[in-house]
Amino acid sequence: MAVLDILIYPDPRLKQTSSSVSNFDAPLRDFIADLEETMLAHPGCVGLAAPQAGRFERIVVLDVSGKPQVPNNGRLTLINPEIVHADGSAVGREGCLSVPDYTGNVARAEKIALKAFDSHGRERLYRMEGFEARAALHELDHLDGLLFLDRLVSRRNALFRRKNQGRSSAAKTGPS
Amino acid sequence: MKNWFMLTLVGKDRPGIVAKVSAALYRGGANLGEASMTRLGGNFAVMLMTQYEGPPEALEKIVAPVAGGLALRLHIDPIEGELHRHVEPNVRVSVYGADRAGIVAEVTGALAEAGLNILDLESDVGGSSLRPIYIMHIEGHAEGGADAVKRILEALAKEKNIEVQIAPIDTLLG
Structure with a gap:
């Protein structure tokens, strides 16, 4: 187990697309353990994507269970994740270990359904909403070389955005 | 030693203000930091962190001609501020x-x-x-x-x- 170094933008490697995982073996699980340890080593960090640690494969670890009153699926490993459904849109604040000392507002889907493999190659389906959905979409973006900086919206867009508004436009977020 | 200054410029809005002011500062050897600029009631207001090696009088000499040409009022304050001092809103x-x-x-x-x-x-x-x-x-x-x-x-x-x-x-x- 080890805490991995985090790539910091403007490192150009953060802008590259990561490739799919094909071998669900012990070395993969060792890396995932390191990725989780790295996430836990940064207070407040709720997710990390493999490319942030310099491994350009479609692997994400996610855990928003430490946030009070946030619906969640617990600690997750998402391999080769795919968004199968996205609904609604909400603006929220995001920061990133790979972009220190800056945060910004980003519009993300409010509810998603996501298909991914676990570390043993079993396919899973997760339903996520709110903060957890935001975290997953933020991390999935990393797999396609996208940072939250690519999705910033103005503060002026944030006026009175209530939870039940904007449902009609099934916003397409995340990779396709 | 490079010092930080806060430049404020205010005047009737017109195209090219930011381009001309920032070009003059760049040519004069200044470096820009955090900024907020917006059109308010037909005026354009600039608040601009500027890093410059020299006294405020020398910085003023760089900006004053272009500010004058654009009919902008210019104000320069030495500040103690620095970059990377963000406070996260909650x-x-x-x-x-x-x-x-x-x-x-x-x-x-x-x-x-x-x-x-x-x-x-x-x-x-x-x-x-x-x-x-x-x-x-x-x-x-x-x-x-x-x-x-x-x-x-x-x-x-x-x-x-x-x-x-x-x-x-x-x-x-x-």
């Missing part, structure tokens, strides 16, 4: 209502009472000229978070007939 407040004198004083008075430090405020007057409306967005940091702010501000909103929304800013770190 509360967002949005306000709107029929425009009248006193909205900002009442709302920000309540926010100060609730212990909120304003980090960013922008406001606008919209609606028709006969029935203008006032719209304001504030981001700030309050030790007690959004709940304390909510209690105080919602009472005020009811009393003063303005619409307010207070939301926590729960910044995701990923």
Whole structure:
């Protein structure tokens, strides 16, 4: 187990697309353990994507269970994740270990359904909403070389955005 | 030793202000930091952190000709500030209502009472000229978070007939 170094933008490697995982073996699980340890080593960090640690494969670890009153699926490993459904849109604040000392507002889907493999190659389906959905979409973006900086919206867009508004436009977020 | 200055420039809005001012500063050897610039009531207002090796008089010599040419009033203050001193907001407040004198004083008075430090405020007057409306967005940091702010501000909103929304800013770190 080890805490991995985090790539910091403007490192150009953060802008590259990561490739799919094909071998669900012990070395993969060792890396995932390191990725989780790295996430836990940064207070407040709720997710990390493999490319942030310099491994350009479609692997994400996610855990928003430490946030009070946030619906969640617990600690997750998402391999080769795919968004199968996205609904609604909400603006929220995001920061990133790979972009220190800056945060910004980003519009993300409010509810998603996501298909991914676990570390043993079993396919899973997760339903996520709110903060957890935001975290997953933020991390999935990393797999396609996208940072939250690519999705910033103005503060002026944030006026009175209530939870039940904007449902009609099934916003397409995340990779396709 | 490079020092930081806060430059403020204000004048009638026209195309090219930012381009001409920033080009003059770049040619003069200055480096730009954080900035806020916006059009307010037909004027353009610039607040610009500028790093420059030299006294304020020398910096003024660089900017004054271009500011004069654009009919901008220029003000230069040496500041102690630095980059990378962001404070993360944890509360967002949005306000709107029929425009009248006193909205900002009442709302920000309540926010100060609730212990909120304003980090960013922008406001606008919209609606028709006969029935203008006032719209304001504030981001700030309050030790007690959004709940304390909510209690105080919602009472005020009811009393003063303005619409307010207070939301926590729960910044995701990923």
